Structures are given as structure tokens and as C-alpha cells.
Amino acid sequence: xxxxxxxxxxxxxxxxxxxxxxxxxxxxxxxxxxxxxxxxxxxxxxxxxxxxxxxxxxxxxxxxxxxxxxxxxxxxxxxxxxxxxxxxxxxxxxxxxxxxxxxxxx
Amino acid sequence: xxxxxxxxxxxxxxxxxxxxxxxxxxxxxxxxxxxxxxxxxxxxxxxxxxxxxxxxxxxxxxxxxxxxxxxxxxxxxxxxxxxxxxxxxxxxxxxxxxxxxxxxxxxxxxxxxxxxxxxxxxxxxx
Numbered sequence: 001x002x003x004x005x006x007x008x009x010x011x012x013x014x015x016x017x018x019x020x021x022x023x024x025x026x027x028x029x030x031x032x033x034x035x036x037x038x039x040x041x042x043x044x045x046x047x048x049x050x051x052x053x054x055x056x057x058x059x060x061x062x063x064x065x066x067x068x069x070x071x072x073x074x075x076x077x078x079x080x081x082x083x084x085x086x087x088x089x090x091x092x093x094x095x096x097x098x099x100x101x102x103x104x105x106x
Numbered sequence: 107x108x109x110x111x112x113x114x115x116x117x118x119x120x121x122x123x124x125x126x127x128x129x130x131x132x133x134x135x136x137x138x139x140x141x142x143x144x145x146x147x148x149x150x151x152x153x154x155x156x157x158x159x160x161x162x163x164x165x166x167x168x169x170x171x172x173x174x175x176x177x178x179x180x181x182x183x184x185x186x187x188x189x190x191x192x193x194x195x196x197x198x199x200x201x202x203x204x205x206x207x208x209x210x211x212x213x214x215x216x217x218x219x220x221x222x223x224x225x226x227x228x229x230x231x232x
Contacts, residue, residue: 033220042224049218095153
């Protein structure tokens with residue numbers, strides 16, 4: 001299953017509403033997870049099952065979607081949110097990640 | 107606390123072998139599937155291999171199938187990745203990850219699975 005993300009990067013300002021999209025090459029129902037990664041560190045789980053917020057993740061992060069199209073939204077971008085975001089499908093036992101979307105400062 | 111610590115990364119010549127290890131602590135290791143994910147310098151995340159909680163099911167990315175072997179030692183709460191016939195394109199940071207879904211026998215906590223705990227990574231240069 002191939003995963004694509006609509007943008008490899010986007011520029012935004014603190015306080016902006018940011019939307020990152022991810023598409024699967026086939027129907028993966030809601031077996032979709034989102035991760036955040038900052039330079040030099042391991043990724044962190046943000047959202048699982050397309051819309052479930054992982055423990056300890058701020059409520060400004062949310063996820064929607066089902067089937068092939070998914071969205072990660074940051075309602076009000078904070079300085080610590082500048083990072084790269086990856087989607088990942090867990091529908092197939094052969095896990096695949098999207099290429100990532102880097103959110104940087106406008 | 108829940109922790110994963112990888113070791114075994116090194117600089118090796120093409121064609122050589124290497125064995126990575128991941129020491130787990132803070133959770134019941136035998137209840138969880140485990141995976142290896144790698145990241146080449148400046149690149150995205152690539153899933154490498156996964157093993158079920160009971161070790162009965164193993165899956166591999168096409169790029170490593172036949173060359174890498176994932177295994178687990180529940181008595182030592184340790185995950186391994188044996189890598190042979192290494193290639194330049196295997197150069198990456200290798201992360202060990204724990205899944206969210208816990209299983210006892212054939213009964214699992216959820217149909218959904220994600221990687222909730224990651225190690226700090228170990229660098230392999232070929």
C-alpha cells in the first residue's frame with residue numbers, strides 16, 4: 001500500500017491553523033496513524049486509528065478521514081509544533097509510511 | 107518507565123553482516139508486537155520488519171527480505187535484527203518500536219495498532 005502526502009513542506013506562523021493531508025493507494029478503512037518528528041530525535045505518535053488522540057498529545061492536534069483520504073489538523077500552531085509529520089498505514093501487515101510533510105516557520 | 111535501547115550499530119563494508127539489539131524495559135515485553143523502522147540520512151521513515159507478540163508471525167519490507175531476520179528473546183526482553191549482505195542503501199538510523207496493541211495468546215486489546223514507544227536509534231553505515 002503506497003502512502004502519499006500532498007505537500008513535502010509548508011510554511012506557517014504561530015497561531016495558524018495547519019492541515020496536512022495523506023492519501024492511501026487503496027482503502028485502508030481507518031487504519032491510519034500520524035507521527036511527529038523533530039531533527040535528531042525519534043518520531044512520536046500523535047494520532048492512531050485516524051482520529052484517536054494518543055495519550056499526552058495536546059488537543060490542538062486532530063485527525064479525520066477514512067478509506068483513502070486523511071487529514072491531520074493543528075488548530076493553532078505552537079512554536080514546538082515546527083517539525084516533520086508522517087502518516088502511516090497499519091491496515092496491511094506490510095506497514096508503510098508517507099514521505100513526510102515538514103512544517104517550518106513562515 | 108517504558109524504554110527501548112538499541113545497540114549494535116557500526117560502520118561496515120558492503121556484503122558484511124551486523125546484528126542489532128533492542129533492550130526493552132518498563133512493560134511486559136511478551137505481550138507486544140515489535141518492529142524495526144529505519145531512516146536514511148535526510149530521508150523519511152521506512153518500515154523494515156515486524157514480529158508478533160508470540161514470535162509466530164514475521165514480516166519484512168521487500169527491500170530487506172531474504173537478507174534481514176527479526177527475532178525476539180522474551181526471557182531477556184530483547185528484540186534483534188540480524189542483517190546480512192549489507193548494501194550501501196541500508197545506511198540509516200535503525201529504530202526499535204513497540205506497538206500499542208497488547209495480546210495474550212490469541213486475544214488482543216484492539217484491532218488497531220501503532221508505534222507508541224521508540225528507541226533513540228542506532229546508526230548503521232555501509
